[in-house]
Amino acid sequence: xxxxxxxxxxxxxxxxxxxxxxxxxxxxxxxxxxxxxxxxxxxxxxxxxxxxxxxxxxxxxxxxxxxxxxxxxxxxxxxxxxxxxxxxxxxxxxxxxxxxxxxxxxxxxxxxxxxxxxxxxxxxxxxxxxxxxxxxxxxxxxxxxxxxxxxxxxxxxxxxxxxxxxxxxxxxxxxxxxxxxxxxxxxxxxxxxxxxxxxxxxxxxxxxxxxxxxxxxxxxxxxxxxxxxxxxxxxxxxxxxxxxxxxxxxxxxxxxxxxxxxxxxxxxxxxxxxxxxxxxxxxxxxxxxxxxxxxxxxxxxxxxxxxxxxxxxxxxxxxxxxxxxxxxxxxxxxxxxxxxxxxxxxxxxxxxxxxxxxxxxxxxxxxxxxxxxxxxxxxxxxxxxxxxx
Numbered sequence: 001x002x003x004x005x006x007x008x009x010x011x012x013x014x015x016x017x018x019x020x021x022x023x024x025x026x027x028x029x030x031x032x033x034x035x036x037x038x039x040x041x042x043x044x045x046x047x048x049x050x051x052x053x054x055x056x057x058x059x060x061x062x063x064x065x066x067x068x069x070x071x072x073x074x075x076x077x078x079x080x081x082x083x084x085x086x087x088x089x090x091x092x093x094x095x096x097x098x099x100x101x102x103x104x105x106x107x108x109x110x111x112x113x114x115x116x117x118x119x120x121x122x123x124x125x126x127x128x129x130x131x132x133x134x135x136x137x138x139x140x141x142x143x144x145x146x147x148x149x150x151x152x153x154x155x156x157x158x159x160x161x162x163x164x165x166x167x168x169x170x171x172x173x174x175x176x177x178x179x180x181x182x183x184x185x186x187x188x189x190x191x192x193x194x195x196x197x198x199x200x201x202x203x204x205x206x207x208x209x210x211x212x213x214x215x216x217x218x219x220x221x222x223x224x225x226x227x228x229x230x231x232x233x234x235x236x237x238x239x240x241x242x243x244x245x246x247x248x249x250x251x252x253x254x255x256x257x258x259x260x261x262x263x264x265x266x267x268x269x270x271x272x273x274x275x276x277x278x279x280x281x282x283x284x285x286x287x288x289x290x291x292x293x294x295x296x297x298x299x300x301x302x303x304x305x306x307x308x309x310x311x312x313x314x315x316x317x318x319x320x321x322x323x324x325x326x327x328x329x330x331x332x333x334x335x336x337x338x339x340x341x342x343x344x345x346x347x348x349x350x351x352x353x354x355x356x357x358x359x360x361x362x363x364x365x366x367x368x369x370x371x372x373x374x375x376x377x378x379x380x381x382x383x384x385x386x387x388x389x
Contacts, residue, residue: 005228018359020322023179050281052188062108064300067209074151077371078281079280081333082331082364082366088375091365091377092113092132092134093114093132093363094376096380097337098132098137098138098381100130103136103139103142104143104185104188105143105188108186109131109169109170111135111185112132113132113133113387114165114386114387115141115384116380116384117382118381120328121381126159126382127142127269141172143189144174146174147159147176147177150177151198151200151213159175160384161175162291162384164202164238165386166204166206167207167242167389173211175212176199177199180209180211180387182209190274191222193227195211196212198216201213201235210230210232210237214233217231219232231263231270233250236251237249237250237292238250238300239292241389242388244297245265246265249261250293251300253288254287255286255287258274259275260275262322274325275325276324276325276326277326278326279326279328279329282329283308284307285327286306287305287306287312289302289305290341291345292345294345294388295345297326301317301320301348302345303316303341303356304316304317305346314332314334315334315359316331317333317354319354331366331373336360338359343358344356347388348388352367353370362375363384379386
């Protein structure tokens with residue numbers, strides 16, 4: 001049993017009294033579990049990097065985005081499993097692992113398809129961030145030197161986060177201790193915004209920038225440089241669908257306290273829905289989530305640990321109905337030969353597929369309506385950021 005496994009086991013064992021307010025307690029418990037996992041320190045981080053695994057109220061109305069209508073296959077089971085060997089399909093993201101063709105300062109992009117921060121497989125050291133442009137060429141982000149993010153206890157993580165790349169692919173944002181760094185990828189210019197705290201989270205809500213430390217989410221006004229606090233959990237905050245008016249969502253907690261929180265765009269008391277089993281077969285459930293959740297319509301895609309039949313602690317990717325909390329689709333990834341927290345969700349594709357990390361260094365595409373799973377990139381170590389769609 002490795003150190004993260006032991007930490008998680010001991011944390012759960014210490015919480016054997018069922019709470020009288022399971023939903024609220026679940027969110028606080030998830031916070032405690034996150035802090036406990038940090039005790040593994042830099043060693044656990046290095047392992048995760050080497051293996052490649054590892055929120056303002058929306059007060060401005062905008063036209064809802066138009067997506068192709070994908071109708072579910074009535075024969076598809078709500079619980080799906082990928083093939084043991086995934087086939088590689090042609091995709092622009094397949095060039096994520098290409099060598100650097102130029103520095104960003106010499107050749108800015110019109111639009112970035114993805115950001116990646118490679119990791120040295122021998123040392124676990126994260127290198128400079130790379131930018132995959134829509135012309136298929138990879139640039140190195142040479143206009144700024146980024147430090148790892150850190151918390152108050154000194155635990156560090158790579159500065160590239162899943163939510164760093166803006167939806168239009170033209171801007172990248174990076175949380176740093178005491179500031180937020182924003183890079184215009186179209187002209188390689190850099191702006192720095194002072195903001196006190198150990199900042200660790202970055203999420204774009206359309207063209208608005210949300211950042212957070214361990215406990216607080218802020219909206220950063222890039223015009224004035226001012227920030228205001230938001231009543232949204234920075235860990236559970238779901239990346240909003242671009243251009244979609246309405247509410248902010250958060251998905252977090254653990255086991256009986258796992259829930260969807262909706263923060264009304266007009267203000268007021270957040271609404272909460274417990275996450276239920278929906279149409280899943282008996283014995284299947286989503287127990288806990290990790291990484292960033294991503295919204296598309298009324299659905300949220302997020303990775304987590306699941307109970308599948310008689311086995312707990314399995315890796316999985318779930319699609320949750322944000323209106324009801326029901327798990328409508330579950331991709332069962334098992335747990336054998338997989339690193340803990342192997343399969344973080346990185347967003348939705350334009351045609352409605354869920355993109356996620358495929359342990360150890362792949363990037364995969366899952367179509368929940370049909371159960372089809374394909375590999376879109378190989379040999380992609382380190383964190384990856386894709387634009388919300």
